[in-house]
Amino acid sequence: MMSSKDFLVLTEKKAGDAMEIGELRHRITFQKKNVTINPNGFEIETWEDVKTVWAAASHLHGREFYEAAQVQAEHTVKFTIRYIKGIEPSMVILFNEKRYNIIAIDNIKYKNKWIEIRGQEVMPSG
Numbered sequence: 001m002m003s004s005k006d007f008l009v010l011t012e013k014k015a016g017d018a019m020e021i022g023e024l025r026h027r028i029t030f031q032k033k034n035v036t037i038n039p040n041g042f043e044i045e046t047w048e049d050v051k052t053v054w055a056a057a058s059h060l061h062g063r064e065f066y067e068a069a070q071v072q073a074e075h076t077v078k079f080t081i082r083y084i085k086g087i088e089p090s091m092v093i094l095f096n097e098k099r100y101n102i103i104a105i106d107n108i109k110y111k112n113k114w115i116e117i118r119g120q121e122v123m124p125s126g
Contacts, residue, residue, distance in 0.1 A: 019056065019080065019114060023056040023080075024054040024055060024056055024080075024081070024082070025054070025056070026054070026055050026056070026057045026079075026095065026096075027052055027053075027054065027055075028052070028053060028055045028057070028079060028081070028093050028094065028095045029049050029050075029051070029052040029093070029094040029095075030049075030050045030051050030052075030053075030087060030091045030092075030093060031047040031048060031049055031050060031091060031092050031093075031094060031099075032047070032048055032050050032088075032090065032091050033045055033046075033047060033048075033090070033092075034046050034047070034048050047092065050086070050091065051084065051086075053081050053082070053084065054081070054082075055079045055080060055081045055095075056079070056080040056081075057077055057078070057079050057080075057095060058077070058078050059076070059077060059078075075120060075121035075123070076103070076118055076119065076120050076121075077095065077100060077118070077119050077121070078116060078117070078118055078119075079093065079095070079116070079117045079118075079119060080114055080115070080116050080117075081114070081115050081117070082113070082114065082115075083107065083111075083112045083113050083114060083115055084115070087102075087105055087115060087117070088102075088105075089102045089103075089105060090102075092119075092122070093117070093119045095119070098121055098122070099121070099122040100119030100120060100121055100122065101119060101120050101122055102117055102118070102119055103118050103119065103120050104116075104117065104118040105117050
């Protein structure tokens with residue numbers, strides 16, 4: 001039998017207001033690009049760590065997967081984190097030794113509690 005506490009958690013989770021804390025079990029790092037000029041006058045791009053946070057991470061499935069596949073985003077991961085300021089689409093996410101370009105940022109229901117980020121894996125060139 002479901003207790004009133006269990007019902008409240010399920011109701012909040014369904015509404016996008018709450019998440020089980022155990023789901024935030026992955027470390028991700030946000031990075032921003034820095035461009036400097038070397039002594040020969042060429043641009044050098046480096047990535048600087050901005051913030052490391054706990055996140056829930058999952059591959060897209062169902063309708064989300066098929067929508068992503070329409071734009072060739074088969075290596076797309078959905079990250080959910082606690083709300084923080086300053087996340088920008090120009091940043092990248094490091095997760096499991098892979099880099100992900102940020103393709104969408106959603107402040108869920110504009111409540112400043114959770115942010116859902118879709119990231120597309122940067123495929124190594126070569």
